Amino acid sequence: MATCQKRRDFIGMALTGVTAVGGVCALGAMKKSWDPLPSVQSAGFVTVDVSTIEEGEARSFAWRGKPIFVLRKSADTPKNAKRDVVIGEKVFTLVIGLCTHLGCIPSYDAKQKSFICACHGGVFDASGINTFGPPPRPLDIPPFKIAGETLVLGEEGEEYKKLTAKKA
Numbered sequence: 001m002a003t004c005q006k007r008r009d010f011i012g013m014a015l016t017g018v019t020a021v022g023g024v025c026a027l028g029a030m031k032k033s034w035d036p037l038p039s040v041q042s043a044g045f046v047t048v049d050v051s052t053i054e055e056g057e058a059r060s061f062a063w064r065g066k067p068i069f070v071l072r073k074s075a076d077t078p079k080n081a082k083r084d085v086v087i088g089e090k091v092f093t094l095v096i097g098l099c100t101h102l103g104c105i106p107s108y109d110a111k112q113k114s115f116i117c118a119c120h121g122g123v124f125d126a127s128g129i130n131t132f133g134p135p136p137r138p139l140d141i142p143p144f145k146i147a148g149e150t151l152v153l154g155e156e157g158e159e160y161k162k163l164t165a166k167k168a
């Protein structure tokens with residue numbers, strides 16, 4: 001009888017142990033599935049290397065699901081101290097590539113030195129200023145920070161604060 005009782009106690013403890021281990025494993029798996037993916041954790045900031053962008057070239061990137069245009073102005077492209085992003089000798093236009101009319105994605109026309117929105121004919125100059133058509137205001141400049149020859153999109157650096165202060 002005592003042997004039978006001991007066996008039951010042993011089986012009970014073994015089942016409790018297995019249940020506890022299973023519970024810990026399940027909690028671990030649940031936590032893993034709740035934790036944000038590394039790509040989501042770093043989604044707020046995007047580092048963009050602008051060192052290889054040629055004069056007159058506009059390159060697009062993605063930041064927080066939005067298109068971002070970085071245009072390196074050529075020597076004959078008009079400059080705009082209120083909007084230009086200057087890195088050393090290089091001058092860039094940095095804008096969110098969404099038309100301020102109804103949100104279409106414009107494209108850069110190097111010959112016209114303008115961003116053209118095909119939806120309703122809106123035109124922005126090489127600095128992103130609206131110059132024709134229905135867009136009510138310039139293309140937006142995303143928050144950025146200059147770090148060497150890279151731009152950290154999503155971070156408000158000194159240069160971004162200076163540009164936004166000039167607008168006011």
Ligand code: FES
Pocket residue numbers: 099100101102103104117118119120121122133134135
């Ligand atoms: S959405 Fe660009 S002009 Fe209308």
